[in-house]
Every structure is written in structure tokens, then in C-alpha cells.
Amino acid sequence: MTLSNNDNGSNDRDPPHVECRDDVINGNPSNGPGVADGYARGNGVPNNAVFSAATPGESEVKWGNTSYTFYTAHYMDYRHDDSLVSRTRMEIAQEVVTGIILANPGIDFGLVEFNGNWSGTNHHGGRVIHRIIADMTEEQRSNVIDMVNSLTSAGSTPLCESSYEAYRYLSGQTLVYGHRMDGNRNPKGDYLPRDTLAESPLGTYTSPATDCAVTYVILMTDGEPQNDTHANNAIESLTGKTCGIYPAANQPNTKNCLPELAGYMATEDLDNDTTNGRQLAITYTVGFATDQDLLRDTAAAGKGEYYTANSADELTAAFQGAILSILGQESTLTSPAVAVDTFTRTQSRNEVFYAMFEPGESVDWPGNIKKLRLDIVDGEAVLVDKKDNAALDPETGFITVGASTFWSDADGPDVMKGGVGGLLAARDPATRLIYSNTGADGALETFNSTNMNREAFGLDTDEELFALFGPDIESQTDLDRELASGRGFAIDDDGTVSADARNWILGDILHSQPLVLSYGARTGFTAEDPDLRIIVGTNAGFLHMFGDVDGQEDWAFFPKELAPVLNQRRLDAISLEHVYGIDTSPVAYVQDLNNDGTIVTGDGDKVWLYFGLRRGGDAMYALDISDPDNPAFMWKIDPARSGFAELGLTWSAPVVTRIPGYRDAGGKPKPVLVFGAGYDLTKDLTGVATPDGVGRGLFIVDAETGELVWSVTPAANSLKNLQETGLQHAVPGNVTVLDSNGDTLADRMYFGDAGGNVWRVDLPGNALPDASQDDWQINKLAQLNGGTEATDRRFFNAPDVVRIRFNGKPVDAVLIGSGDRTNPNATDVDNRFYMLRDERTAPYDSSAPDASDCADMDPVTDFRCFMPVLDEDLYDITANLLSTGTDEEKAVAVEALQAANGWRIDLQHEGEKSLAKSLTLNGKVYIASFTPNTGLNPEDVCEPLAGLGRLYVVDLFSGNRNVIQLGPIIPDTPSVHFGEDDQIRLLLPPGTPAGDPDGDGDNDCIGGVCSTDEFFRPPYGTYWFQEEY
Template identity: 30%
Template sequence: MNRSNCSASVFLTSVFMTVMTLSPVYADDTETLVGRTLPIAGPNVTIIIDSSGSMLSNVLVDGDTYMPDTTYTGPFNDASRLYYTFTAGDAIDFPDDTATAGNGWVRSAVFACNAAQIALNSTGYFTTRYAQFGDNSDGTGSWKALVAAGSSGPTSDTSPVFGEDRTTECSSDLGIHGLDDTSPATYPVNDSVPDDPATLGDEEANLYTSVDTAAERIDWDITGATYTFFSNNFLNWIHERAASGDPVVFTRLEIVQKVARNLINDLSADSIRHGSPLRVGVMRFSTNGSGGMVVHEVADVAVNAGTLIERIDAITADNNTPLAETLYEANRYYKGESVFFGSESKPIASVDGSRTGDSYNSPITSACQKNYIVLLTDGQPVGDTEADTAINDLVGTCTGSCLDELSVYLHTSDVASGIDDVQTIDTYVIGFFTDSDLLRDTATGEILYDADGTLLPAPREGYFLAEDPDQLADAFATIFGGVTADVSSFTAPTVSVNSLNRLTNRDTLYFTMFEQSRRGEPHWNGNLKAYRIGTAGTDDLAILDAAGNRALDDSGNFKPSARSIWTLVADGPDGGDVSKGGMASRLSASRKIYSNVTTSANLADLSNRVRPENTDLTKTLLGIDGATDDERTALINFAKGLNPDGSPRKVLGDPLHSEPYVATFSGADDDLMLFFGTNDGYLHAVDPTPATATEDLEQFAFIPKELLRQLPRIKENPPSTDPIGNKAYGMDGPITGWIQNDDGDGVIESGETLHIYAGMRRGGGAQSSYHALNLANRSEPKHEFEISRSRTGYAKLGQTWSPLSHGKIRVGGTARDVLFFGGGYDTNQDSNYTPDAMGNAVYIADALTGNKIWSASNSGEALNLPDMKFSIPSEIRIIDINQDGFIDRMYVGDMGGQVWRFDIDNFASDPADAITGGLLAKLGGTDAADARRFYSPPSVARFLEDGESFLTVALGSGYRAHPLDEDVNDRFYILRDDNVLGPELDDSGDPEYGDTNPALLIEDADLAVISDTMAVSGAFAGWKLILPGSGEKSLSAAITIDGRVFFSTYTPETPALSCEPVAAIGLGKLYGIDILTGLPTLYDDPDATTPVFSVDLDPAGIPPTPRLVFTEPTCTDCDTTVFNEVAILPGGDPIDPRISTSPIKTYWYQTDADGGN
């Protein structure tokens, strides 16, 4: 029996809370998670490429492939020479041969820069400030900029020292190295000294000093200039690579063109693959010093990839950097205004495709188009003032360059006044070998995620610094990843879904949470979080966070300030953030992941562990036959929850429909184990009461071997324009438990064994299955059995939606522990209301082996019922009518709107005659409005009225696969079943039901209609409530208590369409109705005196099954106190149903934690 705790405690049962968005039609209740929008045209992106003269600067690519110990062949063979080039900023000129090097060389003997010499021997080149001691015109000498070989510069000497023979020093040696390695004088002297070789004497004494003062040593900030020196071998390597057709020196423009070619090809392929249009155009600077022009109009990249690449490759570099002028021209292009700079630009005018005559053709064609400019430049504005007056007219007043003011204007102003809504332009900026506050201030593009969907660690949103080809490619990939993510994001922001779990005699609530993927990827993030239920200093029960504060706001959503119990204080509040805090934050690198890989039942055996060392975990089993060994290892480490560097991923899949199951061990208050499933394919076993704040919560995770083949797809996580069709499904089904040898207290003690049963729901594809685990030893869980369609006796098993409910029956006089479950779901019901090929069955299986004991269907089973044509995803409601410990009654509804009753004679001598059954009610019809389906089990209660005993069967209809459907007129039903102790018997003494005796069949038209203004009249014969909202439906089970029935409904909403995904969450309601009278019993306010039929629920969305919460008194008050501490937990904070619990002496039994029997 259930024992009351002498301290105040709470009895909880499971709750599933949802917050949804309106969507197109998908074959799943996840259709509510997809935002609905107006038609969206492909985004417009104009790339402005800097074509100024500085783009001819050379860049060394793959410099790390130079091997200094290898001798390369080429023209630089004079070991007595070191070549150099003048270096402006970071633009290095790499000579191809001695001719291009010209007279930029010095003799090795006079090169005194030790820092450079070290670098030349390794990397092959070194850039710093250099100076030579050279002749002055007054007959003296001093440190100055380098002069060419063969040149003496200004001097009065008749025998001058030429540049190649002058001592050459560098700033990097200051205070470190002098003329040679042993010299104590390491500072070049500041004074001019005689330069006559006859009087120079000791060169070290004249050119260097050991005194480190400004007066004595030179100031490198004003002495010499910046040069790059090269080793001969390095220059020969460059020459050799160029001669072989594999150059390593490119101009900046060549790099941009190469990266752009790859970018355009990739964008074209992605656009074709995903069916998402993307429109790209190109602009460049004019060579006549005024603005820029359109060299390719904005057009579909999939169709125009070839011409886009041709136009980019044709760009040449010359002249100034008119950044603001060219951005102003882009502004006129997007607005469809007259051509300004683009009519007289050189080498061409803006192309014909971008304009009609002298007016631009705006690329903006739709109110829902996104518009972007990507500005790539390697410098600051030069020769860039001709548009300032026009820009000032737009923005007001410019400060300095008008570039940043103009980009802000484009970001905040309507650039297409003839189109509905406000059309703006986001500007992304790539600083290519340059960085400045102006460029940062010009960036207005809001990049939240990169191409992989992770947060962008950029210095500023929309701005990127690129200093090599890879960084440039990454910048483009991130920008266009964000652009394409915007167009393929179907989900409304900040929408998360959560469910509250079942727990006995505890004050803790467990929320399974998830959020839909941003770009239609198969993996959805999930989490498990813990909160408490209490009073928070008031008399009202509420959901509380780790600090004891109310966790939910007035709308029923998590407050941003709420911190769940397992989330560390240092990690801050996690609120409704699915990915933050909770169990995911406590995942470690030493997780135990098991699978039923081999025939060994012990999952802890090496052969069943998911780890690279397990040779039984083959590439074929993982679905990667052609993979390398390294790829296999990487996939297995991913499955273990590891990042490539070995750190924990701290990521969980989504528990979309999985409701957790909690078991209590050894009678200890804190020895619990919680189980829940995710669509990444795992059944997680969790210790929800860890000893320390940092201890692992997960004890182990089990992934069925048939789901291992799904891991490569989850690891790759490819995006899709079909956000639901691409979704992965795994262990998303029901989880139940059975305590073998239970003494009745619900606690697993010595000699008792916990068995866990988990289904997949839509997971597993055609082989959706159930898996059973034995937890006799929690450190070594065992895989007991699997039930799937391929197993003998289960040919009609559909998707495993129906929970495995444990009970006892007698089979041939022998007591057996068995599992009751429906045949499951047939995806035919996703789009049709016709008989199903799968799932139209009821099963009873052995609880220890999974072997089928009995089944019913329309043919080929122990009990054949011709009308059992529709699948049965619902839980079977099982009842022990005579309280002898054996189940003798079953009720269940099906996808055809039918309700079935089965009777079990536990004393039958012939097992074949032990179970009979048939229709109790037929409540659906052939018209679309009557296409009613029952996904949830009925709540059954026993009543005594006027000396007669009868049962009420309460259940509601609704299209779970399409919650947004508004065609079906759904109902909530109370059916009266007068045959309490056994079935109706015909004249021969044989059982008969509604399908064999029409007089016993309850049909929709037979039931009286009740409403908030119409109660039951006359003798009670059952009733129906026509759900009043458009599309209102019942999507979860009801509970019966105190002569009342409580159930929730969902009503979809259709908001006005807009350009952004709309969170059309819909309305949840809780109903409370007196079963016998049909009168309302709820109150919409604590002080209300008039009852109502229903109350609106927070948070909005599909509500869960309502659950009861009982606050128990202290033992000293048990016999005297009147209590009103029964509450209903509908998903948000509890609701008071005003149920009196004054203690009376009675005898009772409990077979259903949901409140029904």
C-alpha cells in the first residue's frame, strides 16, 4: 500500500507542457513548431570588391611549406648577396627573379641584423625597420634609409661607399646585438661621424655605443624604413613553385577572386540542393577615381554562377579607394534610382542587366526579401568625397568619412518605399589585411550564428578581419551562412517546449525541454531540468527555482532569472534557455554509453559498450561501411558525447514526447533513478539527487543497435528547407516500469527488481520497437528483450506509441506477469482516415521475455474482431474490477473513433476462451467533420446511483498528428457502461458486445449534448461535449476524481501572416465537469463564487495531461484537519479545483496513478 510520510510532502504525477508555433502541414504534432510566413523571395546580396591599386600587393600563401634545409633551384644563386624590397604597411613585394629584384640587395658581409639572419635561416624572410650607415653630403656618415646597390646617394666623397657595401642594421637588434655576436656595443650611434675610410678607424667604436640614452642611440621611429629581406634559397623556392604552376605568391585581388570563385560555386550548389533561392550581384570601384559600378546585377546564383565568376575574374586593380561613393551607388541601385557614378565609370559602365537606360532596376521585389551588402576592402577611403553632399542630404551630417553614416542609414531606412513594410539593408564588412574603427562602425549586419549554427565570436557583429585566404573564406562562409540561415529558418524565435515529469512523494518537478533546430537540421537540442513545488512564502502552490523563487512568470513561461536546481550558481540563471544549465551542463567526458551490440545481456560488457576499442561495433553496424578507421573512431567518440579534443560535448537530443519515469530504491529519500529518452537515440538513466553539486547526473545511456545507423546523420547535422521532414527520431516513445516482487510500497528493496520498458514512437523507422532493461544491478544493467515487427507474433506492430502497462492475469490457471499494449501507430493516419495495415491490434506479452501471450485484431490473432481496422497508439486502460490482484478489464480507443472493451476471465479453464471483447462505442464517421481519433487512454470510474453500479469511460478525440486541423468536429465523451462485473451475455450465455449486438453499441447520436448552459437532464446515460473552439481538440488523457472529470484541450490559432515566422502558439484550456450532472466545477479566480466550464491555461500551446498534486498533512493533524490542498498541475503553476479532502474512514485501492482506475 502507499504509506503517508509524516512530514508535509507532495504527490505528483507526470505532466507534459508545450509551447508551440503555427506552421504549414506536416505529418506530426511538431507542425505547431514551425513558424508561418508570407511567401519569401530569395535574399539579395551585393558584394563590393575593392579594386584599388593596393589590391595588387603580394601575399605569400602556404609559407609554412617552405623547407629551409632543402636546396631549391632558381636565379638567386649568388651567396654573397641578400635581397630586399621596400615594404609599405604589410604589403610585401616578393621578387620573382634577380631582374625583378633589381638593385635591392646588400652584401652578406655587411648585413649586421642578427634577428633577420635567424629568420632567414628558418622562414626565409624577415620584415622590420632597417637602416644603413651611409655617406652624407657634408663628408660625414650616419644611419639612414637603404640605397640601391651601385648608388651612393648624396655625398661629396670622391670614393663613396655604395649601398651594397654599407653596414646594414635593424631595429629588432636594438640593445640585443651589435656589429657581431661578442660586441658589448648594441646601440647604433645617434651622431654623424666622419665617413672617410682612412679616418674611420675602428668601425664598432664609431658606429655603435653601449649607452642606452636618447642622446647617444638612434631613434628607430624616425630612422631608416621598413623593408623585407629574403634568403636566396627562399626566393628560389618561390621561383620554383611559380615555374611548376603551383605559385605561393598572389596579389590580394587574385586571392579574392580565387576565394570568390569557390564561394559562388558552393552557394550555387547549396541553393540547388536545398531549393532555397539566393540572389547575388557584384560591384567594384571605378578606375577614373569616381565611385563604382555594378559589374553583375543581383541574380539567382544557381542560374548565374558562371557569369558571376567571369565578371569577378575580369576585375583589375588600379586607382583610389572610393568606399563611401561606391556604397552610395549601391544605395541608388537598391532603390531603383538613376545611375550616378555607374554611367561614366571605367573600365565599364554599370551593366545593362542592372538598369534600364539611366535608371537602375531595383533587385527588391518582395516585402519579405532580406537585403545585404558585403563590402570587402584592404584600405581606408582615398579620393572619396564626391558623394558627400548627396550622402549628407540622406543622413544629416557626416563626421569624417560618410561611409559609416551611410551604412547606418541603409540599415534603418526604407529603401523600397513602393513595397509593403520597411525594406532595409544590412552591411557586412571584411577588412582584408586592414583594420580600423571606421570599418567596424560601418558594419551593421547582425550575425548571430556562423555556418555551423554556433554563436559567432566576432569582434563586432557583421565585421570580419581577414589576413590570409583561409580567414577570408571563413568570413564569406560565416556571412552567407547567416544569410541563408535567415531564409531557411522556419521557427519562431524563443519558442521552447518542456514537460513536467512524474514523481512520487517528492516535491521535485522534472522538466524535459527542447527547442527546434534553427535551419531544419535533424538534431534538436534538449535538456532535463529540475525545479521544486512549494508556496514561496504564500499560501498558493507554485513552481520554484533553486533559490526558492517563483520560476514562472504570469504567462506560464520560465523567468529569465530562474535557475534550475542542477545548474551551478557560477553558471548563472538558465530560465527557459534549453541549452543552458540542467542535466546537459553536468555531462562529463567519462559517460557510460551502452548498446545491445551482441547477444550478451550484460550491457556493461565491453562487447556492448560504445567505445572505439569495441571491435563488435563495426562500421556496418554504424552505417559507415566506406569510412576509414579514423572516421569510425570520430563517430564513436561523438556518440560517447565527446568533442574532437576529448572534452565533453554537453549536448542532449530532444525529448520531444518522452515523459520521464522515476523509481525509488532502497527506501532512502534520495536514492532515485530517472529515465527519459531523446531523439538522438538514447535512453538516459539519471541520478536526480547527486551527492555533490558537480557530480555526474547520468549513470548510463542506452542506444538500441538499430539506432546506431542514425548517428552519422546526427553528427553531420545537415540543414534542410523541410524542418520537420528532416528531423531525427529515436527513443521518443513511452517509458514505463515494473517492480518485480514488489511488496506494494513502490520502493525497490532487496529481493525486488526494476524492469524498464521504453518505446520509440516515430523512431526506428519501419522497425520501431520496444526495449526492456533489467536493473537488478544498476551498475550492470541488462538488456532483457526487444519487441519489434520482425519478432514472432508481432507482424501487425506499428510505431511503438502505446506504453507497456504491467499487470497480472491467469493463463491456464497459472499467474503470469504480463504487459498490455496497443498495436501502435500507422503513418497512414498522418494523411488519411482509412483502415490501417499496421497497429490495428491489442497485445498481451510476457513481462520477462516479451513473448506474445495473446492478441486481438481483425484477422489472424487469438481474438478476431472484423471492425478492428484502425491502429491503436493509445495506452490500454487496465482495471482490476474485483480487487483480487488480477486484471479483468481493458478499455482503449482507436484511430477510427471506436472504443473497445475487453473482459478477462482469470478462472477460465481454456486460455483461448479467457479473453473476450468487442466494441463499446463507435463515435467517428465517414465525413471529414466526423473523422475522430483517440490517441489517449480513457479514464474509468465506478459510480453507484439509485442502488445501481456502473462505470464511466471518459475520453476526448483529437488529431494529434495535425493539431492545426480545423476540419474535424471533436468531442469529449462520458460513456456509461452498465456491465460492471462482466460482459453482457446472450441467450446462450455467450459474451456479446456492440459489434455483435447493435443494441449495446453507443454512437455519437445516442449521447446527450452538454454545454456551459446545458446540463444532463433525466437519468444519466452518458454525454458529449462538442468542443466549442474552431479546431478545438483533446490531445491528452483525462483524470477522474471526486465525481468530476478534468481534461485539457488545444485550440489552434491563425495569426496574420508577416515576413517573420509567427509564433502561432494556440490556446490551451482546462475543463472541469461534474460527471453525473454535466455542470461546470472550475473557478477562474480564487475568490470566484460561480463555477465555469473551463479556464485558459498558461503557458499557451498544447497542454499536457492534467495531473493531481496532493499536499499531505503532518501526522498529528491527520484525523482532525479539513484540507483543501488538492491541486491540478496542468502545465504551469497549479490550479485549485476546490476538492475537499476531509479525512473519513474508508477502504480504497489504487491501480492508476493518473487518478482513474
């Protein structure tokens, strides 16, 4: 209440009791119950439990000549309740648009504001107050937000006129309304000025549209058009159409050309220049507290969508819906997966599994796995569907449109039809078994809100937990919604969880090649029809196991560390940055103690599963899946674990092996994992490779516990680490492991790094090294990055190591190709494929000689004296003179090859690169390459020509080669299939047309299957003869 003193000290002129809104608005102090109206007593002392006096004269408070305002606690609570604050539509719109800009960092925003356009003035249309800037910085994005929050709502609503000015900006024409036509060519009052940087010195707009670009216009209004006819004649002249009649604010129905303009912008080249393709603009409309045929017709003609909204939440949904609509094609990056017959141990089974994905401009890409069968009849192999029809088109290599893959009906090549994904989408999400590592020490628990709590994440408050899942997760209800969506439930428009499943649940399978495991003749299965399980990771963050019998999901595992992925995939924002989850291929250790082909846990059999995350993160996980229906958590490795500070993004798939000196309590060699230390995102930057901060080296860990056994990194020597300061670049590729002497222990390892080096690691002896690290060693075998932009070669693949004979003695051929896997469309590097001849086929057991030691050798007997091998130390066989040259040229070439330390082939097409490990069969090296296509389609310059995959078949000794055109794909290493007819065949990814791998004129590669004309050699007996004396 407000109190002031009159001349006689009385307070009776003032409101005695302000306790609610009506006291202030209506001046009614007598509407509140409970406490009688009155005046404050002094000193806070009640009279008969009442703090107020009945009359002014009874009040003991003397206020003097100053006025005061007092409010009860009840009123103050009301006054400061944000939920009750009335906001204008402009304030709501400003908040919503600000949120949309912040939520879509991959989109470049510009801003057009209406001019005043008062009746009787020439202030028509609108103006560009912030131009579209390509690849906006945070500061530029913040400037747009500041402008949005500075907008006012005064003036008319010139929807069509403002859109006409936007059209002129996008098409690079002169300003019509952009300067407001007010004499001074500047806005009046509080209006924001036009962005003069959107204009050229000649007074025309500088169009933001690039070649073949599509720009999107989102037009939002809270009312009908008003004073909006000035552009009609110009638009009718431009489009050649007569405009329609629509309601207008405070005016009779009026002609409005907005739909005709939107239709023109969506279909006609904005700059009318055929040499740079067609620039188009798509128009979306949002009616806030208004529903208009004009906006509906405009969106339809403009090839966009129309949204209505009546609240802040609805407006947010409308804007985000437009963004999502603005932002498909099917593809695969992995070769098909096959299973080994665990009963014969020498044959592949005929089930073939293809992983697929469909990219889009938003982040929630769908994925799938489809099953075919390889039929072999009279030496001819063909992939068939469940109806025994050929499943792949022999010319294109893609699944035929009418094919019915196993588990499906007439699904064809569509990613979002059939396969395991179709079965999962048709299933009740409540029936799924989903686990996460939320229990003690990572124990698996059901994926739900009870277990996804702050304690599981080691957090102190629920608010921290909510923030971990996403910036818009603010309550337990929000978190429940995220987990329900992750399980597969649809989310209704109002944010509530539906009882129905989402349209598609299975995430994209980008780099994770499915792993097919045979559990053999378990109960209900036979040797002929064993229990096969398919395991794969997706970028939705889940690892799935599917049963081969019916294609149904057995269970899924969601690492809790990927919590933010759930929110990102559900929001499905348009972004140039994809969201990654589990994006590497799983690997298994299988122990079948009695070698009967069947995994029985009661017999002591084991199956342990391992996987990393690739771009999804810097952790590696292990699960015990010995019982395929009851997985158990084993361990997790990340940089926080002792010994793993060097671990980068876990790109390198582990290799299961055994090493010298590492045994269990019974003296039996223990299984270990070997993997590269990972990838560093600094390598995403363009330019010549610079040293990385993580991922530099190799780790060997206990396969059962995840404990570090040994590593080689730049860190200081210790009991478990060998220091190699020359390791300056990340190791994203797999490691090649060799057993030199046949004792089942790996004693040599090879790997490449992202700086163009190839390394050799030697593990001699029968014991682990001590802290001196004097026993095991690492040497740089080759250094093949020339340090310039053109020679900035990088290795992302494991070397292929093959034993050959050279000058009558055994040597190892180390084969590896260069290419930046993270930037397949780059064209600035001259990539090559290499064969490095390593003449030491046993592990080194002595220190490397220094330069003086090498100088004293005659002849040189230690091959380390030739290390590192440089590009110029290798014979260039690109010209193929060993096979196609004259006799004199052949003789010279043979001599040069013998003097060199190997050979190299230029990948000759612009931007061509090797992005997969090579494969060698009987002296033939199969090399997959990808060449981006930087040209334009002569029939439509805006239709990009796809790149081209190739498969080279190169003679390991002569360099003679043939090539198969693989089609518009980035090819993986072909899968090897050992057939029941003893033939060795290669299975290629979908999209591979017919080809001739050996140059004999016959297409030996048809429908995704390549005949190599190689046969699996039958086993020979080993006999022991002993004479007694």
C-alpha cells in the same frame, strides 16, 4: 615521352624519358635518378637488365610517322592525384555553396550574380538569376545548384551595387541593375539570364517576403569592391546617411555605402507597409582569401556576422556558420513528475521534477530537469526551491528568476542553467558511463568506437558503417569525432576533438515525462531519505538515469539504431524538421517480493524498464535496471521481429499488466505489456484522414522476453493475432486497461485511433485463445469522425474509464477528447470531448449479435447493438442546460441525456483541441485543452500571440463546468499528488497562472499547485465472519 619519326627514322628529336612533372613543364628528361636516359628497346626485352637504349640508333622500335606520348607509372600516379589538382577560388566556392544548399533542405535559397560592370560601361550592379521560392522542391533546389556551378569569374566586383539590387528585389521595387542596362536588357556571352519570374508584368520585382518575414543575405567575395560607386547616391538618399571610405581594387580609396544599406535593411520595413508587419533583411558577409573592414562593418550594421576563409574547409565552415547563426525560448510539454512513497504505498513524496526544453531554429535543442519540493503547512501547499523560498511565480506559474532549484545556484527558469543539465555540462565527459546495445543479442557495451563497429550493425564494410552515421562521415577519424561529440566532448573548428566538454550536452525533453523510481532504503539510504532515481529520454538519442541525491548522471543508454542522430545533432543545421531520438515516457515494472519498500536483487526483486521512441523510430526497448548502477539489455521489438510487421512509430507508452491464461511454469500470472501499434507518418498530411499502412491495432507482449503473446490487427487470424479489418487507422495513444472482476487480471481494454474511432477489446475466460480466435474479441465502441474537414476528429490520447451508476445500475463512462497532436495550430476541425456510456461492465464472452438479432430484442439487452455510437447518439451538453437552464429546460435535458448513449461538449474556441488524457476525481473531470492564437498583436503584428492552455473542470453527471486559464502552454494531464495531510492535489506544468477550478471565487490553483478539496479516503478493514454448524 613523345616520340615521332623523322625522315631517317631517328627518334633523337623527342624527349627520351618522361617520369615526373618537370619533364613536361621544363622539358628536362635528365632529372630523374635510377634509370638512365635513353630510348625504348623493342619487344620488351632488356639488355643487361635495362629496357632502354643509349642512343636512337640502338632503339629497335620504328615509330613510323605517328607521334606518341608515353608516361611512366610514377608520373601517371601524380597526374591523377585529386589532392594535387589546383582549383580556382570560383571552383572551390561552387563546391562549397552546392554542399551548403544540399545540407540545408529546410531553407529556401535565391541567387544574385554580379553583372560584368567593366570600367566605362553601364553594366552596373547585379541581377536576380534565381528568385526565392517558398517550400522549394528538389527540382527547384537542383536548378539553383546548376546555376551556381555555371557561374564565371569575369568582370568587376560591384558589392554595393549588387546588394542594392537585392534590396530592391526584397522590397518589391523596380529593376535598376537587374536587366544589365545593355540595350537588349539581357546578359551577354556566357552570363546567366535574369529570372523574369521574379518580376511582375509591370516591371517591378515580386517580393518574396511574406508578412513579418526576415530574409537573410549572405554576401561572399574573394576581392575588394571594384567599379562599385553607382548606387552610392541612391543609398545615401534612402538612408539619410553619409557613407564611409574604403579600399577598392586597382583604385584609390573610394566611398562605399554597403554598410549603410545593410543597416537600413536590418532595421527598416522593406515594403514600408505597416499593415503586414515589418519585413527585414539581415546581412552576413564572407571574405574568401580577403579580410576587409568593409565586410566587417557591413555585417555589424546588418545585424549578421562576418566570416573569413582561406581554404575550402574554412569556406564551408564560414557558410555553415552563417546558416547556423540565421537559424529560443524555454518551454515544457509534460507535467511535473513525482515519486510514490514505497513505504506507505498511499502517499506521494514531496520531490517534484520538471522537464524542460528550449526550442530553436536549428535541431540541437537543449533540455534539462529541475527539482523543487512541495511543502505542505497547515493545509496549504507551495513549491519551494532549496532555500525554502517560493519557486514559482503565483501569477505566471513560471519558475521565478531568482530561484535556486535543487542541485543549483540561482538558475531560475533558464533551461541552460542549473539542474541535471548544468551538472552534466560541468563534468568531464570521459567519466561518464554510456552504454549501447552493440554486444551479442544486444548486450550492453561501452559507447565507443571499438564497439560501434560494422559487426555490431551487421554491415559488411566500414564504408557502410560510416554512411549509416551520416553522409559526411568518411573515415574512422570522422566516426571517432561523432562518438566523442555524443559523449560530450567539444569539437574544435578544425574538426579535432577537444579535451573540454561541450557547452551543453543534455538534449531536449519534449514528450518524455521523467520517471521517478524509489529503490528504498538501500545501503546508505533510509526510509525517510530513500534512493530515488530519475529516468528520462531525450531527443539527442540518449536515455539517462540521474540520482536524486546530487543530480549527477549515473549512466546513459544510446540505442545503436539511432546512430544518425549523433551527426545531425552535432551539425545542428537549421531545419523545419526537428531531429527526434527517445521522445516517449519510460515505464517500469517493479516487483518487490516482500513488499518492504526496498529493491534488493538478492531477494528476487526486479525493476524492468520499457520505452519507445515516438518520432525517433519504430522500436521498443527493455532494460533490466534491478541494480540501478548496472543496467542490462533485455530485448528490442521492431517491425522486423516476428509478429510485429504492423508496428509503426512507437508513440504508445506500454501498460504493464497481467492477462487471463498467461502464466509461468509455476502457474503464476506473468507480467505483460500492452500498447498501441503506433503512428503512421501519413497522418501528418493535412486533409480528411485516410487509411494508414501501419500502426493499426494493439499488441500484448511478454514483459520479460518481448515475445508476442497476442495482438489485434488487420492481418489474418493466427494463433497470436485476431483479425479486425475495420482497424484502418493508426493507434498512437496509450491503451486503458481494466480488471472487471478484481482478480488482478486485465480483461477489458479501450483505445482510440487517429481516425476518430474508439475501440473495446474483451479478454474473457481463463485461457489464451486458439488459432480460431473465437474467444477474445474487439468491437468498435464509437465512430466520431464525420468524414469532412470540420469533423475530421482524431484521438491521440488514452480513454479515461470511470465506473458510475446510471438509472440505478453500474455502467462505465469512457471519456476522451479529440485533437490532432501532430498539428496543434490547426484551426479547421471542430473538436469535442466525449463521455461514452458503456453499459457492459464485464467482458463479453459471446459473439456480437448481428442486425437481425438486435431487431428481435425487446428491449435490447446487448449493448453491442448500439455500437458504434455516433456523434448524433450523444447529448450535447455544451449549453450547460442541466445546470443553468430553466426548470423546463432542465427536465427536457435530463430526459434527452437518459435517452442518449452519453454526452459531448464542443470545444468552442477556434482550433481548440484536447491533447492530453482527462483525469477524473470524485465525479469531476479535468480536461486539458489547447487553443492556437491566429490573431495579431495589436502593438506589433510581427509578434505572434501565443496560444492558450485551459483546464476545464466538468461535472461528470451534469456537465456543469468551470475553467482555469493555464497560460501560453500546451498542457499535459495534471500530475496527481497524494499529500501527507491526505489531501489530493494537482500539479500543473510551469506557466500556469492562478485560477479558480470550482467557481467559488477563490484561486485554488496558485503557483502550479491546485487544491481539489478532495481527500484520500482512509482504508477500511475487511472482516470475514463464518458460522460453524
